[in-house]
Amino acid sequence: MVIELYDTTLRDGTQGEHINLSVQDKLLIAERLDEFGVDFIEGGWPSSNPKDEEFFLKARKLNLKHARLTAFGSTARSLDNVENDPNLVGLVRCEAPVLTIFGKTWKAHSVKSLGISDDENAELIYRSVKFLVESGREVFFDAEHFFDGWKDNAGFAERMIAAAVDGGASRVVLCDTNGGTLPHEIAAIVTRVREIIGVSVGIHAHNDSDLAVANSIEAVRAGATQVQGTINGIGERCGNANLVSIIPNLMLKLGAEFSHVQDLKSLTSMSKFVYEILNLPPDSKAPFVGKSAFAHKGGIHVSAVMKESSLYEHIDPMLVGNRQRVLVSELAGQSNIRYKAQELGISLPEKGEVFKNLVNHVKKLEHQGYQFDGAEASFELILRRELGQFKPYFEVLESKVVIQNGQEIKAVDQAVMKVMVGDETEQTVADGDGPVNALDKALRKALLHFYPDIRMIRLIDYKVRVLEEKSGTSAKVRVLIESSDGQNSWGTVGVSTNIIEASLQALNDSINYYLFYNQSKAAATAPASEALNS
Structure with missing residues (x-):
């Protein structure tokens, strides 16, 4: 018919x-x-x-x-x-x-x-x-x-x-x-x-x-x-x-x-x-085409999907141009970690202790309020750090945000940042449209001398979720940000009772992730003699 x-x-x-x-x-x-x-x-x-x-x-x-x-x-x-x-x-x-x-x-x-x-x-x-x-x-x-x-x-x-x-x-x-x-x-x-x-x-x-x-x-x-x-x-x-x-x-x-x-x-x-x-956000739960349509979170589900995807999927997602996704959360088991590692091209040792440590670490972070469903870049950094494949490119020693306003005062948001890269320390001040923007500008300004490529990064989405609503203004918040270099985009997360601190965590991960992949790409394309010298 x-x-x-x-x-x-x-x-x-x-x-x-x-x-x-x-x-x-x-x-x-x-x-x-x-x-x-x-x-x-x-x-x-x-x-x-x-x-x-x-x-x-x-x-x-x-x-x-x-x-x-x-x-x-x-x-x-x-x-x-x-x-x-x-x-x-x-x-x-x-x-x-x-x-x-x-x-x-x-x-x-x-x-x-x-x-x-x-x-x-x-x-x-x-x-x-x-x-x-x-x-x-x-x-x-x-x-x-x-x-x-x-x-x-x-x-x-x-x-x-x-x-x-x-x-x-x-x-x-x-x-x-x-x-x-x-x-x-x-x-x-x-x-x-x-x-x-x-x-x-x-x-x-x-x-x-x-x-x-x-x-x-x-x-x-x-x-x-x-x-x-x-x-x-x-x-x-x-x-x-x-x-x-x-x-x-x-x-x-x-x-x-x-x-x-x-x-x-x-x-x-x-x-x-x-x-x-x-100009509307896609429905992540839309059947067939939604981002979550073929997303698996529970460890038992993932274990079965890795053996035979049809056990928990009514069709092959590729038939409709979608893809299978495995989420990492407090519900995750070793299968989730293994699947995500394979997806990211990371080789994991077979020993069970490594998996247990990773799973327990992720579950602990999720219990604190972290969410990696929309922040897979942060999860990858955690995974690579635990395996000894990643070390942060910088350390924020001090940060301060000043918010000044009043009836006869022009509103000013200013961030002061002290950052260490290797043995060198850089201190900067930046004004911004809001405290998070000021923080972002100050951090970039401090790092630009060391890593000029970060000028390509743009913040394209910023979300804040209050995690403990009954705690009022002292509640924890989760900040999810999405960044882009014009070709690729990635999500990172931060959690704290202080929205500025949570935002800084997410910004740190965003820049670290970009630097890690930029340097990995450069190493992969370098001539053999150059790679040996490095």
Whole structure:
């Protein structure tokens, strides 16, 4: 069975809270969706706002290889002058090859919202679809509130979709607009619809009951051949059906085929790409593509995964472009340490005592509040230090931060730093935008003379977590920072009752990690004679 993928990220997805896309954003996402193999890309509602009108104008220049651009709208507002209805005319003018319009299929909406009779509603749907078909476009009919409408009055709902088919619609898409239908209801109703209409059936599910993915899959199992949804499930209220989860479930679990999607290895990168365009952090717990989707923390799990990954993973993560990860924590066992060491290219001795010491050391640190899930650089330094492979490049002898402010005083954050490198001592002072920035600047300033390469390091993320909330202002805090040199990024951690001290620990690890890898890389690429001299 070949399933059509209909993406509405650019239209229905933008109705979600905190979601905003520029015209250029929409063009970029459209190109990425086409590259992945989506069949239909719903670009927006051209009659509703200037942005969507501009998108369709510029989208004409897109060199789409697979996808057909689709415009969205509604049936005409009244029967008086369907041919001149601004919404329908706008759809025709946008020149999209496929047009999707929605109409009322729940009698309560027809009566209370539009105030028209059953006959008038059916005629409105019929004539609206017919007008668009006669303009030379393929037309899909979105049966709004269909499942609620069918349960309320099946005869009315079925009559309305029949009117759309009579008007020339090539697809009837059943919409769970309120997102409250259960999977077994979806299956039964889709089965019934397929018995009474002669065109392909689609599903458009919302996630208000956290069932949009399950409902979409059940619809396909009942015979629907088009699935509508959004990338990452964005959309109004609780979101739309998440295509990122639907696609691999259908393809890998049910053996469904898609016209243009043959390889899912770009699924994870596409998900991240859309999050990046939206300026939103990726959902680490997202099925299939999330950072945590194939992450293992418990020692027993890791031990089993190292022997056979399928024991604790429902698919090979590489199939969807993701990867297996092992986390190091207080739940870790020797298997975690061994796995991480292999991942980092570190050879560990077979003697059990070394493992025990490492595991106990990590568990002790985690008990104090350290977390290495997002700070693998700090963990690697701990591992290499315990094995005698790493020695800190500098030592902070003294640090002081001065915060000065007042009603008539300009706010100043200043850090004083005294650092020892080898036998030399360097003392510096630096002002910053906040105490941590001042501390960072002072530390770099003190080390720049010894290690000029550190000017490449940039702090790209900084997070603080209070660990003992009931302790109030005396609570421990954990600081996680992410650093980058423009090519690579790495995470480090610090814990203390003093936020400045915790920040300094994380900054120390960040610079040490960078220096260690820079020097390791230099040693690996140096000529043999040079390496011997060093």
